[in-house]
Amino acid sequence: MEEVTPAMRSDAKAVNFGLVYGISDFGLSRNIGISRKEAAAFIARYFARYPGIKRFMDDAVKTGYDMGYSTTMMGRRRNLPELKASNANTRNFGERAAMNTPVQGTAADIIKLSMVKVFNALKEGNFAARLILQVHDELIIEAPENEVEAVCNLLKDCMEQVVQLAVPLVAEVKYGESWYVTK
Numbered sequence: 001m002e003e004v005t006p007a008m009r010s011d012a013k014a015v016n017f018g019l020v021y022g023i024s025d026f027g028l029s030r031n032i033g034i035s036r037k038e039a040a041a042f043i044a045r046y047f048a049r050y051p052g053i054k055r056f057m058d059d060a061v062k063t064g065y066d067m068g069y070s071t072t073m074m075g076r077r078r079n080l081p082e083l084k085a086s087n088a089n090t091r092n093f094g095e096r097a098a099m100n101t102p103v104q105g106t107a108a109d110i111i112k113l114s115m116v117k118v119f120n121a122l123k124e125g126n127f128a129a130r131l132i133l134q135v136h137d138e139l140i141i142e143a144p145e146n147e148v149e150a151v152c153n154l155l156k157d158c159m160e161q162v163v164q165l166a167v168p169l170v171a172e173v174k175y176g177e178s179w180y181v182t183k
Helices: 006-020 025-032 036-049 051-067 088-124 145-161
Strands: 069-071 077-079 130-135 138-142
Touching (some): 006 025, 006 036, 036 051, 051 088, 077 088, 088 130, 088 138
């Protein structure tokens, strides 16, 4: 782990998220600065090594075509009229949305549930701290110094316990004078 640079981590995130959301070899090559041929080879190796991911993606697209929609783990539905379009680019977008909804939509559901849980826990605990912002998978809380430790523990517990999955949710809590400082 000590040998992983921020650039390597950024490239790995671009690859993983890109592939799960249906990125092409062209898109991947542009995102991480490799040739299109290298990107195509990388994508092929990735799916050969992780066939379950490819199967999941293919199943999500098939379900989208069969049902006309995709759902999150919490049952929220995203209709996919794009899959009936005569335009190939529009259909491709619909396929990416079919793959994206179960993953990204579920992540959105989880962070929304976390926001409610954190808000209620702060209120029930009579904290002066307040939830002020959500950015992607992060919740930003403003708290007086004397509440920082307790609020950090509360935030971590709420976010990790909001839903039970086959793999544990792990939240990393940081604090500082500003959000920028915590980055």
